[in-house]
Amino acid sequence: MIFQRAFMAVWLVAGLVMLFIARDYQAPFSYEPVGPRAYPMLMFGLMSLGLAYLIIRPTPIGDGEDQKPLDASSLRKVVACCVILLGYALTFQPLGFPLSAFLTATLCGLLYGGRLMPCALVSLLLSISLYVLFDRVMEVPLPLGVLEFLEG
Amino acid sequence: METLNFLMQGFGVAMTPTNLIVALIGTLIGTVVGLLPGLGPINGIALLIPVAFALGLPPETSLILLAAVYLGCEYGGRISSILLNIPGEAATMMTCLDGYPLARQGMAGVALSLSAWSSFIGAFIATCGMVLFSPLLAKWAIAFGPAEYFALMALAILSLSGMAAEKPVKTLVAALFGLAIASVGIDANSGVYRFTFDNVHLADGIDFVILVLGLFSVSELLLLLEQTHHGQVAVKATGRMLFNVREARSVFMVNMRSSVSGFIIGVLPGAGATLASALAYTTEKRLAGADGKFGKGDLRGLAAPETAIGAAVCGNMIPMLTLGIPGSGTTAVMIGALTLYNITPGPLLFQNEPNLVWGLIASLFIANVMLLILNVPMVKMFTKILDVPNWSLAPAIAIITGIGVYAVHATTFDLVLMVCVGIFGYIMRKLDFPLSPLLLGFILGELMETSLRRALSISNGDVGILWQSGISQVIWIVCILMVALPFYRAWRKRRAPKPATV
Numbered sequence: 001m002i003f004q005r006a007f008m009a010v011w012l013v014a015g016l017v018m019l020f021i022a023r024d025y026q027a028p029f030s031y032e033p034v035g036p037r038a039y040p041m042l043m044f045g046l047m048s049l050g051l052a053y054l055i056i057r058p059t060p061i062g063d064g065e066d067q068k069p070l071d072a073s074s075l076r077k078v079v080a081c082c083v084i085l086l087g088y089a090l091t092f093q094p095l096g097f098p099l100s101a102f103l104t105a106t107l108c109g110l111l112y113g114g115r116l117m118p119c120a121l122v123s124l125l126l127s128i129s130l131y132v133l134f135d136r137v138m139e140v141p142l143p144l145g146v147l148e149f150l151e152g
Numbered sequence: 153m154e155t156l157n158f159l160m161q162g163f164g165v166a167m168t169p170t171n172l173i174v175a176l177i178g179t180l181i182g183t184v185v186g187l188l189p190g191l192g193p194i195n196g197i198a199l200l201i202p203v204a205f206a207l208g209l210p211p212e213t214s215l216i217l218l219a220a221v222y223l224g225c226e227y228g229g230r231i232s233s234i235l236l237n238i239p240g241e242a243a244t245m246m247t248c249l250d251g252y253p254l255a256r257q258g259m260a261g262v263a264l265s266l267s268a269w270s271s272f273i274g275a276f277i278a279t280c281g282m283v284l285f286s287p288l289l290a291k292w293a294i295a296f297g298p299a300e301y302f303a304l305m306a307l308a309i310l311s312l313s314g315m316a317a318e319k320p321v322k323t324l325v326a327a328l329f330g331l332a333i334a335s336v337g338i339d340a341n342s343g344v345y346r347f348t349f350d351n352v353h354l355a356d357g358i359d360f361v362i363l364v365l366g367l368f369s370v371s372e373l374l375l376l377l378e379q380t381h382h383g384q385v386a387v388k389a390t391g392r393m394l395f396n397v398r399e400a401r402s403v404f405m406v407n408m409r410s411s412v413s414g415f416i417i418g419v420l421p422g423a424g425a426t427l428a429s430a431l432a433y434t435t436e437k438r439l440a441g442a443d444g445k446f447g448k449g450d451l452r453g454l455a456a457p458e459t460a461i462g463a464a465v466c467g468n469m470i471p472m473l474t475l476g477i478p479g480s481g482t483t484a485v486m487i488g489a490l491t492l493y494n495i496t497p498g499p500l501l502f503q504n505e506p507n508l509v510w511g512l513i514a515s516l517f518i519a520n521v522m523l524l525i526l527n528v529p530m531v532k533m534f535t536k537i538l539d540v541p542n543w544s545l546a547p548a549i550a551i552i553t554g555i556g557v558y559a560v561h562a563t564t565f566d567l568v569l570m571v572c573v574g575i576f577g578y579i580m581r582k583l584d585f586p587l588s589p590l591l592l593g594f595i596l597g598e599l600m601e602t603s604l605r606r607a608l609s610i611s612n613g614d615v616g617i618l619w620q621s622g623i624s625q626v627i628w629i630v631c632i633l634m635v636a637l638p639f640y641r642a643w644r645k646r647r648a649p650k651p652a653t654v
Binding site for chain 2: 003077139
């Protein structure tokens with residue numbers, strides 16, 4: 001419950017900041033009665049009201065599959081997974097898709113409880129076949145990055 | 153008669169070899185995506201949009217692909233519900249209740265084929281309903297001005313939270329957040345940069361593919377990390393694979409009733425398949441009374457939710473096609489896909505793009521037949537997919553999601569944004585905030601703002617225009633009812649225990 005309140009409080013502050021920023025949006029020339037600031041201010045305002053209500057009277061979190069409380073080891077895994085995904089996002093262009101995807105998939109597979117060799121093998125197959133499928137067959141251009149010399 | 157001609161024209165579009173192959177591929181992908189617990193139609197469709205666009209598929213073909221995936225997901229979700237007791241997809245939760253007991257009793261094959269049959273009937277009846285009602289609704293909707301549209305969108309958002317039984321405020325906050333972040337980027341009317349923080353990548357706004365994949369795929373990956381049901385073994389589908397005539401007849405009335413109720417719920421904004429299946433199940437349970445063995449493997453308890461899901465999925469597409477207003481997360485993504493092609497869904501679609509609309513409707517019939525045929529003999533193959541371990545499934549989802557996002561603008565910024573959105577979505581899910589209202593709000597946001605501003609420009613700033621016409625007054629009254637609904641529920645809940653204790 002504390003975490004829920006804290007999260008909503010951060011969200012509320014962000015909403016209020018947005019509301020504050022939106023106040024300055026004014027069109028230099030305007031032919032219409034409603035300018036560019038009314039709508040975002042209305043929406044962020046209503047959202048902040050709703051959040052404020054929820055902070056005062058939080059709804060109990062349901063007992064669905066998604067809402068199970070986290071234990072320490074799951075939390076560590078979630079954080080690790082976020083780091084891996086961020087790494088994937090940041091290396092996608094510099095390292096190129098095949099290499100970045102191979103590394104990400106291997107690490108990711110290990111995190112989900114796979115063993116090193118099968119993970120690496122599956123990842124190798126995945127990254128190469130997806131590269132060929134998307135870049136060559138379906139013409140979705142993907143970066144080769146450091147492997148660019150192979151293309152020549 | 154005119155409708156029939158259009159429908160024939162639609163079949164002409166849907167029967168071209170490309171479109172038939174696309175529909176077949178879509179149903180296969182959909183079934184697999186639906187089968188895998190955690191991955192639903194929203195992920196499947198969002199991943200395919202950039203691919204469809206990159207392949208240069210014409211709009212009607214890619215819409216057929218997406219609709220086939222949507223339909224296929226609901227068929228696939230049922231398989232893991234029946235064999236594993238894990239809903240492959242949120243809507244098929246009710247299918248577990250009687251489907252899994254049936255499978256345990258050695259009736260897995262019968263349960264699978266009968267539920268496929270029920271889905272087929274539901275979807276078939278709903279598609280017929282679509283043929284009958286959507287042209288009428290479209291004709292009527294042409295008279296809608298910006299004020300009516302604004303009211304209608306307010307209704308879509310409010311009914312979403314009115315229907316969300318336990319958490320109306322959370323749903324509303326999520327939807328409002330979606331509506332608000334839709335304003336990021338250059339304002340089309342005045343050229344003002346809003347919430348871009350001088351970042352070039354935000355000038356066009358947040359692309360909806362990034363939002364969808366972050367919210368649904370990335371958060372799903374993080375949720376998969378703590379899944380514990382590894383060792384669960386699927387019930388082997390042995391014995392008789394096909395239901396017999398007697399069994400089909402015993403659920404026929406259930407099929408009819410659930411089709412109608414599922415269709416109506418599907419058309420209503422904000423409700424969708426999950427509610428439809430729950431309602432159909434409880435209705436049938438009540439109607440059966442004491443002679444039902446609901447929860448222990450009653451064929452009626454299996455048929456009711458499946459029929460309703462099939463019907464609701466098709467009903468869902470009516471407001472999308474006729475009004476341009478999505479009623480669910482999945483149709484919101486489909487609208488997003490149409491806007492990539494510069495097609496604005498709405499009443500004019502029926503006049504301007506008859507090939508698209510009728511081709512889609514005709515392909516729903518075709519995809520349905522394909523799914524029915526595929527599902528009976530190929531069930532064994534599909535169940536094999538359930539054996540794929542998480543450690544090879546999760547990396548594949550992660551990588552494909554990355555490709556989907558990269559295909560949009562080819563920037564690192566988008567990829568990082570997707571991961572951030574995903575983490576935010578994960579926390580939201582953990583805290584019991586629903587995600588599809590956020591998506592729905594995001595898709596509606598731009599349209600809602602333009603109609604508000606256009607309406608007020610017409611009236612020269614007088615807010616009264618929003619509730620001047622008869623149509624908009626009716627819509628606002630329904631809105632008020634929707635707002636009152638959670639209060640009424642809370643009031644009844646407080647009153648209910650008293651007579652029970654007396």
